[in-house]
Amino acid sequence: MNEYIQLMIDWIEDHLKNEFSLEDLASYMGYSPYYCSFKFHQVTGISIRRYILLRKLYLSTEDLENKRRIIDIALDYNYSSQEAYSRSFKAVFGVSPREFQLDQLPVQSFAKITIDEGGGRMNRSREKEVKQLRKRKEELFDQHVLNILNGQVMYEEFKNKKLMGDSDYVPFNEAMCVNATTTSIFDLAFIQTRATGHNVSEDSYSKKVIEPLTNLFKKKYNYIVLWFGEDMFCQMNLLTILAYLEQSQYEGKVFFNSFREDEFKVSQTELPLGSYYSVYEEVLVHHRKPSNKVLPVMHQAIELFLEMQKEDNIVTRYIQKNNHLPRAEMLKRLIEAFPAVGYGDTQYLNLIDKIGVDRQD
Structure with a gap:
């Protein structure tokens, strides 16, 4: 087939x-x-x-x-x-x-679908791409810069290899595209709400998500560089960080380095702060379309996020139509079929189990 x-x-x-x-x-x-x-x-x-x-x-x-x-x-x-x-x-x-x-603002890529292409598709060296960035903006590689990276794996690679020179690195280990959130960001109410949604203790949540961001809370930076992919998962995380920067009245410059997960080609955009907190409230707290214009890539992600809030969404329909598949095969198909969603194993398995797919483990 x-x-x-x-x-x-x-x-x-x-x-x-x-x-x-x-x-x-x-x-x-x-x-x-x-x-x-x-x-x-x-x-x-x-x-x-x-x-x-x-x-x-x-x-x-x-x-x-x-x-x-x-x-x-x-x-x-x-x-x-x-x-x-x-x-x-x-x-x-x-x-x-x-x-x-x-x-020429970043948009979400929509590449030709290739069925069963297999893993390991990264075809561009991260080091090579970062070197190109350094030629264009050397000031983003000094000690007064904080890089916020989407997830632990990316953080460890950047930090261990010092890809961004003498600057600081922190990971944002969250999945803001699922579960409820609060109007205040990274405070006690936020921690309690997010921990409950993820079904973990507040202490466990803080150790995974909050403590790694200590430099963001404690140090002052001239520049903050946000490394987030194009998919919905990454874009909702990006929106949360941007909203926090406005909430905390950050006064430096913010750069967004957008990239596709399967091809590390970076599109760099300077982002003026000013309306992301209201977008965060409308979209992630109240699940409504934003009143303010956002980057095209975030606009696409928000449309998809709002679609995913429906019980009958594109992913649940796919699961229902393919409910004859074994659980492991279903998971593989979902990751391949919906790169724009960006869910990981946990989010997809929760959906599969919620819908009650017949499994043949």
Whole structure:
């Protein structure tokens, strides 16, 4: 079945700039349009039309970066008009093509799906990429800089190899995309609420999440560099840190280093503080769309976060449609099918168990 789906994906990729016809795809595959559509969604967790939309819009960002005329890009990707293309672009990224072209802010990558590609896909040396960053901004490598890294593994690699020179390093070991949170950040009420959500003691939570952030609380820095991936998991963690910096009235400069988990190519953006705390309250506390504009990559993550708050969301539907799979296989499929969600084993296994999937361990 995976080989069959990959053939469909390859055909779609070859025809991205043409008007899509499910009937033509079905004719190529030798199956009915309904069967092709159903199987594609069952395996990938996304509809064919949604896949095509996201691929076309993501690929068009490179054309925008290269300063091509928006009307030419729209026609190249078979949109009926520049207005139609702009509406689709803004609906997905939260900014217009013109705004993106002017500011070139990071967006969430949407790469071609490759079924059963396997692990170990990192194809770019972290050291090599960081060296390129140093050439562009040497001041982020001195003693007055704090790097906040998303997770323990990344923190240990950066700290042990001193990838950011003489600067300080701390990890943020949390999963803010699940469980309730509080309006105040990193205080006792926050610790109690988050510990309860994770079903751990307050002491255990503090040792894992709060104590590693001691330098953030105790020292003053000219610059803070935030290393977070594009997926929803990382972006909700990023939003929490940005909200805390506003809450604590941090006065230095903040840089966001965005990257994909499978390809360590960094996009660096200086972030002015000012509205992230209100976004944190609206999104993570109250589960509402934010009133303020955010980075395109965070806009996409927030849309996905709000989707995941529903009992009937894209992941639970996928689990229900594939409930014949063994638990371990289901976990593997979920991680492959939903890279934009960014959940780890714990979050997915909780969902699998909650839905009551038949397991064949």
